[in-house]
Amino acid sequence: MSVLHEEAHQPIFVGKAKERLEALYPSFPTRQACLLPALWIVQQERGWISPAAMAETAAVLGVTPAYVRGVVTFYTMYHTHPVGRHFIQVCTTSPCHLCGSDDVVKALLKETGCGELGATSPDGRFTVTEVECLGACGFATPIMIGDDFIESVTPERVSGILAGYP
């Protein structure tokens, strides 16, 4: 993880976010089991999961910050650095590759201005990444923009789809 010059950490688990987390406690026999849901709350609130947010989550659930970091970095959907306003994932695993996902990747990189996979566009609007099998192989090529799941994307459809994400 790169060195980050964070602004002072504003606590996340206060007010509504705290209520959301605490509402989960009765469903699990341990607090630690609420770690993945807690990390989702962090990401929904802040857009990514900073070291300070990991430390706060650790304190709330009674585990160590290092433990939380170990878990965060195991899963591909948690962002450990800021990403573009719209985070785009495009499936390129074999079934989609057979159906032309490489051309969808090219169109996305060009139309978003990201240039390469993993990069964020200069205006901060988009980040484009490859993702392994999205589980919608009959609807090749699926992409995700944030939480929106879009099926049967072709290079021709890309610019029209992106227009919906200012």
Next chain:
Amino acid sequence: MGFPHPPHPKETVLLSKHFGDAGARTYAGWVERGGYEGLKKALGMTPDAIIEEVKASGLRGRGGAGFPTGLKWSFMPKGDGKPHYLCCNADESEPGTFKDREIMRWTPHALIEGCAVACHAIGAERCYIYIRGEFTEPLRVMEQAVAEAYANGALGSNIFGSGKRIEVTLFRGAGAYICGEETALMNSLEGKRGNPRIKPPFPAAAGVFAMPTTINNVETLAAVPPILVRGAAWYKGLCLGNPKSTGTKLFSVCGHVMRPGNYEVTMGFPMKDLIYDLAGGMRPGRTLKAVIPGGSSVPIMNRAEAEAALCDYEGIVEQGSMLGSAGFIVMDDSADIVYEVYRLAKFYAHESCAQCTQCREGTAWTTKILERLLAGQGKAEDFDLLLELSEQMTGKTICVLSDSCAAPIVSGLKKFRSEFDAYLTRAKAPALTTV
């Protein structure tokens, strides 16, 4: 039905009957379509009677392993005084497989009902449905359906006035193929990295939170209520001659076919008909080259094997592969087998949890060797090296992820050797420019 296409007359629609019908998503809509009758019947039965009925139906796990469902349930201890758990594996991530997604999107109550029946059978008061993080739409549909099921007394502290408590909790994964492995899923649910666990102990002895646990796939659980309503004999009678593989099965067909989709047919259905008739066959001017039938984690079948196979657990083994999760990746003569094998190796290398040396190193090395071959820099000894690595990656690790990486490599080399040779001799131009 062959969602998103209209039903085909050769299909036997049981689980997919209401795919595409938004009315089936609501509690009232599901009840109108005969829903929750299986749960009501189950509540009047003893757990043992339910287990016997499911055993007699011949239902086997639809997630890939094909373990008999009733037998799995019977392993749960009785009268041990510990909390029991049901885990529903909705972490569908196997390349080529997209059936559980449609069950959750269109018939969420079929799954909730199946979960409630299974909970009653195994003495569990809580079920966790672990849904992969990318399935945002299925998750939203399931959230609404679970809330409705609680509001209508199908879940909660006194389901349908029976005095039984059954709670369902939805759990969102966060992006990790390996969490579809049952013990990795349990670790993830406990707030850990998704590393598979050494077995034994098996989940029925010590599963999630170290308590007795049963874990079943979405499609398996959704098939249970109709079995209770219509009887084990009816379900068993749906098979086409092989009593070891019974009932209907959703086959996800994708890749180079005219009509990719989910087709529900009885076990034992000919693969030839599934590909050429139901899924519409090849694109004009193209011929079938290969099928990976089990999701990607099984040996590749060549055209002759695919055209001869019957689609059930035993039928596909007879033709050199495995049924797995029944996601058919179909390739026509335009497909580059070497590239597709490489792409799968890259997938497994990305998804390895890296606990076991054979997997962590093996998936990475095989990927690099295949990459080198595709870049026109292959060496004659690479094929033996790939086979030797594959041998080391098979049957030697905690879970079967590295076996899954080896299966397409070994079968690809065996059945499509000339395509590998073409890259080695540079008879074929490199498909990758850099290593």
